[in-house]
Amino acid sequence: MNVQARLILVTAATLCLVALAGCGQPAGSLSMEPVDDEELANNASTQLSEEELGDPEERDRGMRVLRQAAKNDSAMVAATEPPHSANETVYRTGDRFYTLSYAAVNTTTGRQVTYRLDKNVTTNETDQTGWTVADYDDLPPIDQAMLHSPVSYLSRDSLEEDEVQPGGIKQDQTYSPAELNRSAIANGQYDAVRYEGTLIELEVISNKSQPLTVYRYRPRPVANGAGPYAACLRDTYAFELNGLDSDTRAVVSEATDGTYRAENTSDAAFRSVLDQFYDHTAVSATGQSGSWLVRYDGRLYWAELRYASFDEYEQTRTANPPTAACS
Numbered sequence: 181m182n183v184q185a186r187l188i189l190v191t192a193a194t195l196c197l198v199a200l201a202g203c204g205q206p207a208g209s210l211s212m213e214p215v216d217d218e219e220l221a222n223n224a225s226t227q228l229s230e231e232e233l234g235d236p237e238e239r240d241r242g243m244r245v246l247r248q249a250a251k252n253d254s255a256m257v258a259a260t261e262p263p264h265s266a267n268e269t270v271y272r273t274g275d276r277f278y279t280l281s282y283a284a285v286n287t288t289t290g291r292q293v294t295y296r297l298d299k300n301v302t303t304n305e306t307d308q309t310g311w312t313v314a315d316y317d318d319l320p321p322i323d324q325a326m327l328h329s330p331v332s333y334l335s336r337d338s339l340e341e342d343e344v345q346p347g348g349i350k351q352d353q354t355y356s357p358a359e360l361n362r363s364a365i366a367n368g369q370y371d372a373v374r375y376e377g378t379l380i381e382l383e384v385i386s387n388k389s390q391p392l393t394v395y396r397y398r399p400r401p402v403a404n405g406a407g408p409y410a411a412c413l414r415d416t417y418a419f420e421l422n423g424l425d426s427d428t429r430a431v432v433s434e435a436t437d438g439t440y441r442a443e444n445t446s447d448a449a450f451r452s453v454l455d456q457f458y459d460h461t462a463v464s465a466t467g468q469s470g471s472w473l474v475r476y477d478g479r480l481y482w483a484e485l486r487y488a489s490f491d492e493y494e495q496t497r498t499a500n501p502p503t504a505a506c507s
Contacts, residue, residue: 298348
């Protein structure tokens with residue numbers, strides 16, 4: 181192979197690496213799945229089962245707030261900022277479809293506690309120093325939730341010494357007065373934690389007053405049942421794909437049978453489909469992809485459209501999310 185041929189191959193390979201996901205990444209794609217009321221309602225919501233609502237092991241604070249509010253119709257939490265943001269997610273539990281709203285209702289004072297955790301401790305050392313050791317599984321849920329991430333990291337068999345700074349790692353935790361009362365570690369009574377057989381030193385290095393805002397969260401009803409929710413979605417978002425020429429119809433037909441992939445932005449038929457979708461409000465969308473509800477040849481479809489390489493479609497309209505349209 182001569183030098184020029186090698187240069188061409190190297191250049192082509194380099195261009196592939198520079199591309200977003202290699203030479204095989206399509207410029208855009210369209211998938212269309214037929215949906216009934218149940219499937220449509222599920223596609224436009226996030227499932228949260230009754231079992232999940234009662235899960236005491238949930239470690240994410242935002243999810244704990246969501247579950248408490250959904251289960252009890254209200255949740256109060258004190259924090260420096262809302263632990264669960266006001267978003268456009270519709271949740272589903274059984275036949276209930278709802279979103280989560282919150283309001284600041286009061287202020288209080290909590291504590292900001294900073295912990296130091298270090299793996300470099302042995303059983304002999306804890307025995308000699310008389311340290312008090314807690315088993316992770318015996319700690320209250322609030323402490324398990326806070327400790328899980330750092331102790332999981334420090335107890336990894338593959339953890340290298342240079343992955344941890346000398347002296348260990350620091351972890352900050354803000355406690356409301358009620359949370360402080362439920363914690364067994366915030367007052368510094370334990371010197372180490374045993375997690376899956378690994379001893380990890382635990383030290384409170386800072387404990388200071390922290391102003392907090394009290395937030396009240398409530399589930400806001402969207403629909404009672406898949407049928408009413410699906411009806412609202414159809415009335416709000418569904419549009420008819422019509423007036424297609426043979427090339428554009430071929431794109432849609434392939435999408436209903438799986439996925440149509442546009443290899444580049446010169447695909448005029450795919451761009452024509454994009455134009456039709458762009459003229460209608462998406463159920464949800466980002467600058468790179470979105471979900472639409474479309475009628476085609478007498479059937480209702482949930483359409484997943486990706487258009488990352490088509491820059492002019494970044495501002496796809498989603499001004500009326502289901503949380504607003506169906507509440």
